[in-house]
Amino acid sequence: MVSEQEPTPRAARTGIPRQAALVKYFVMTFVEFSILRLVSGRGDWYRAWVYVAIKLGAQMAVGQIILRKHPDLLAERSRMQQGTKSWDKWLAVLVALVGPMSMWVVAALEARWIWPLRVGIGYSLAGFVVCLLGIVLTAWAMISNRFFAATVRIQEDRGQVVVDQGPYGYVRHPGYVGALVFTLASPIAMGSWYALIPAAFTATVLVVRTALEDGTLKAELAGYAEYAGRVRARLIPGIW
Numbered sequence: 283m284v285s286e287q288e289p290t291p292r293a294a295r296t297g298i299p300r301q302a303a304l305v306k307y308f309v310m311t312f313v314e315f316s317i318l319r320l321v322s323g324r325g326d327w328y329r330a331w332v333y334v335a336i337k338l339g340a341q342m343a344v345g346q347i348i349l350r351k352h353p354d355l356l357a358e359r360s361r362m363q364q365g366t367k368s369w370d371k372w373l374a375v376l377v378a379l380v381g382p383m384s385m386w387v388v389a390a391l392e393a394r395w396i397w398p399l400r401v402g403i404g405y406s407l408a409g410f411v412v413c414l415l416g417i418v419l420t421a422w423a424m425i426s427n428r429f430f431a432a433t434v435r436i437q438e439d440r441g442q443v444v445v446d447q448g449p450y451g452y453v454r455h456p457g458y459v460g461a462l463v464f465t466l467a468s469p470i471a472m473g474s475w476y477a478l479i480p481a482a483f484t485a486t487v488l489v490v491r492t493a494l495e496d497g498t499l500k501a502e503l504a505g506y507a508e509y510a511g512r513v514r515a516r517l518i519p520g521i522w
Contacts, residue, residue, distance in 0.1 A: 306360065307341040307342060308338075311338045314337075317387060318386055322390040322393040322394045324397070327472075329399070329472050329473045330390075330393070333472050336413070336414070337417075340417045340421070344420075344421045344424065344425075348425070355428050358431050359432040363431065364435075365437075367434045367494075369494060370495075374433045376484070377461075377487055377488055377491065378432070381465070381480060382465075384483070385465075385477045385481050388469075388480055392476045406472070409467045409469075409472075412464075413471050416462070417460065419459055420456075420457050420464070423448070426449060427445040429443075430457060444509045446513065452519065453515045453516065454509070454517075455516055458488055465481050465484050465485050466481055466485055
């Protein structure tokens with residue numbers, strides 16, 4: 283449920299310019315490209331370069347939409363905020379940094395040692411389509427929920443309420459569904475089978491994080507337990 287009157291966003295409360303949150307997309311993209319290029323040693327790994335370009339373009343497009351619709355959300359997501367649950371201080375790092383970087387390194391090593399790639403181009407094209415579906419679902423969740431923080435915390439300072447609109451009417455954690463889909467499809471899009479190993483590890487951490495976040499919201503966010511009673515699925519309707 284959504285309160286009738288949501289608090290007015292306070293975009294400047296972190297003291298960080300909202301546009302600065304977009305800078306991290308460029309930084310992470312540069313890091314990702316550098317790892318893929320330097321570790322693989324290949325300039326003709328076109329699937330990887332298309333993957334990086336699609337990812338950056340999607341991040342920038344979604345970022346601009348969020349800046350207009352929820353002007354304080356990018357500032358909220360720009361750094362680890364006070365009140366983040368202790369267990370999420372390391373889970374967030376695993377999901378956002380360790381997991382993806384491990385996947386990039388493994389994919390790049392495979393491209394260096396096994397060429398041409400063993401993943402057929404048809405599989406990679408399907409992987410790109412699934413990646414885009416994951417991006418769209420995550421973007422839909424972010425646009426629907428102005429409390430879509432980067433870490434797990436109860437946002438009392440932002441007047442957090444339960445959101446059940448958009449994809450939240452179908453599953454309780456649609457952003458994680460999108461992240462899972464994107465993570466598992468990324469290695470195939472880039473043409474790597476072996477990178478599915480760190481991708482599966484990252485997906486496992488995401489599922490654990492979903493369970494912990496869901497329990498936290500039930501215990502600490504007013505109205506969430508009732509919402510969970512209406513929307514039964516955490517990630518996959520009819521399964522979990």
